[in-house]
Amino acid sequence: GLRTHSRNSDILELNCEAGKTGVKQVCVVPATSPQLRLTPASPLCSLLFRSALSLAVLAPVHQQDTHVPSLAVHVKQWLSRPPFSAETQLDLTSHCNATCYQKGGQQPDVKLLAKQLTFETLYSDGSRAPTTVTVALSRGKDAARRRRRRHQIYGEDGRFNVRGDHFLPDYPFSTAVHISTGCTGILVSPHHVLTAAHCVHDGKDYVRGARKLEVSFLTPRYQAGRFSPAKPLVRWVRVRRTRFPKGWIQGPQEISMDFDYALLEVSWPLCRPFMRLSVAPSLEELAGKRIHFSGFDSDRPGELVYRFCPVEDESSELIYQHCDARPGASGSGLYGLVWDSALERWERKVFGIFFSHQWLELDGENCDFNMAVRFTPLKITQICYWLLGNHVNCSKDLAEKWDRVAILGLPRAKA
Numbered sequence: 001g002l003r004t005h006s007r008n009s010d011i012l013e014l015n016c017e018a019g020k021t022g023v024k025q026v027c028v029v030p031a032t033s034p035q036l037r038l039t040p041a042s043p044l045c046s047l048l049f050r051s052a053l054s055l056a057v058l059a060p061v062h063q064q065d066t067h068v069p070s071l072a073v074h075v076k077q078w079l080s081r082p083p084f085s086a087e088t089q090l091d092l093t094s095h096c097n098a099t100c101y102q103k104g105g106q107q108p109d110v111k112l113l114a115k116q117l118t119f120e121t122l123y124s125d126g127s128r129a130p131t132t133v134t135v136a137l138s139r140g141k142d143a144a145r146r147r148r149r150r151h152q153i154y155g156e157d158g159r160f161n162v163r164g165d166h167f168l169p170d171y172p173f174s175t176a177v178h179i180s181t182g183c184t185g186i187l188v189s190p191h192h193v194l195t196a197a198h199c200v201h202d203g204k205d206y207v208r209g210a211r212k213l214e215v216s217f218l219t220p221r222y223q224a225g226r227f228s229p230a231k232p233l234v235r236w237v238r239v240r241r242t243r244f245p246k247g248w249i250q251g252p253q254e255i256s257m258d259f260d261y262a263l264l265e266v267s268w269p270l271c272r273p274f275m276r277l278s279v280a281p282s283l284e285e286l287a288g289k290r291i292h293f294s295g296f297d298s299d300r301p302g303e304l305v306y307r308f309c310p311v312e313d314e315s316s317e318l319i320y321q322h323c324d325a326r327p328g329a330s331g332s333g334l335y336g337l338v339w340d341s342a343l344e345r346w347e348r349k350v351f352g353i354f355f356s357h358q359w360l361e362l363d364g365e366n367c368d369f370n371m372a373v374r375f376t377p378l379k380i381t382q383i384c385y386w387l388l389g390n391h392v393n394c395s396k397d398l399a400e401k402w403d404r405v406a407i408l409g410l411p412r413a414k415a
Helices: 043-057 110-117 254-259 377-388 391-395 398-408
Strands: 070-076 093-097 119-123 128-136 160-162 176-179 184-189 192-195 214-219 233-245 262-266 290-295 304-314 318-321 333-340 345-362 365-374
Touching: 110 128, 110 254, 110 377, 176 192, 184 290, 184 333, 184 345, 184 377, 192 345, 192 377, 254 365, 262 377, 290 345, 304 365
Parallel strands: 093 345
Antiparallel strands: 070 128, 119 128, 119 233, 160 304, 176 184, 176 214, 184 192, 192 262, 214 233, 233 262, 290 304, 290 333, 304 318, 318 365, 333 345, 345 365
């Protein structure tokens, strides 16, 4: 991919239409760099175009059916109000050895899963309530553990600033939102934002900013009806309700990282394009084996920063990658091109949440990765319940129902 050392580069867009496939050729280049300019006739753009065209017309060879488990809600009771005393951890780092690195191949413990997927809801008035669940797994075979590959160095900074009226309000950049605690989130419905759980709770208590949590998005400035090069406007919206799995607040345990995700419900709908959810595909099912995400990195204040990179490795619960990121990018939604068998085309879908940096000690050697939560069928079922407020809808025909919801818009889930 194209990389630039410029920290203040704009993004140019080159458009080409690919017949009836609807493929849009996009070349990301620094607009202000005199050393690098691309034209529609450049070899690299032609190569990108041919690659995109091939993705649009070819279905993946190995397509597996997703078995969606059942998640039933049982009890709801009110808890005391939290003190909101924790500090937000924007630069979360964890450590892992061969034991936790290789976990995930065992048969899941249904009782343990139910305990971990029991979730807590925080309301805007400071009240909170836990909700217990039971889990019924399908009989489908679990995906086999993927072969581990040796890690590669990160290399030069491969991030791009997203600017301009042709990009900030447009999909997929329109799905990125800024969380008032300093993190990033991704819009998955007009009312809902997915982010990392540690952005609102440190595992012991809610962070101070969670009491009056807000999300914001960037919109370009206009003067006399024309785009202004000044910094974009920031629009803030209050969060009405916050939910995250109890698996995150078990304490400083290795398994906690598997549940570092949360769903925020805003007070009124955000009239912006959002991204549909998907169970995380295997590497063989992910176009180019590449992930993308945009976030509000702390070293570039007021800027939306986009990056992409190949997946280095995966486990049953986590995605290992070397995408360049800084504190503030936590909570960004990982997305990629996933084959949609119903639409018979590749679609951008979010299937993970970027959350931290992890050091691995393997065979006496220290390795490091940037980490992301991987959305399993069970996690998708839980998030679907948070979105729709009805576990029956999430246990049957999930893909078809989500397609309909994506078109009509999500109803507000009941408290």
